[in-house]
Amino acid sequence: MNTSDHIERKVLLNVPRSRVWAALTDAEAFGDWFGVALKGQRFVAGQRTQGKITYPGYEHLVWDVLVDRIEPELVFSFRWHPYAVDSDVDYSAG
DSSP: OOOTTOOOOOOOOSSOHHHHHHHHHOHHHHHHHHTBOOTTOOOOTTSEEEEEBOSTTOTTOEEEEEEEEEETTTEEEEEEOTTOOOTTSOOTTO
16 A cells, blocks of 8 residues: 555564464553553444553653454554644544
């Protein structure tokens, strides 16, 4: 796909697919890995997931994504506004 509004990455890992899937789609594990407080959160298709960023210097920001699709062990797709760094701006519309 050659569009500027997508990020796609393929990485080959020498572990079972189920292990990678669990690490990416368990919201709490994802949050621990990417520096977002997602304790008690779940990724659900069609719903937003939000949590405070825990990375030093960015703790005042909320990470907000809309989960598009979850197809077990095949597709995990979500949308967010990268560089949403102004806490006074509502980025959810764009």
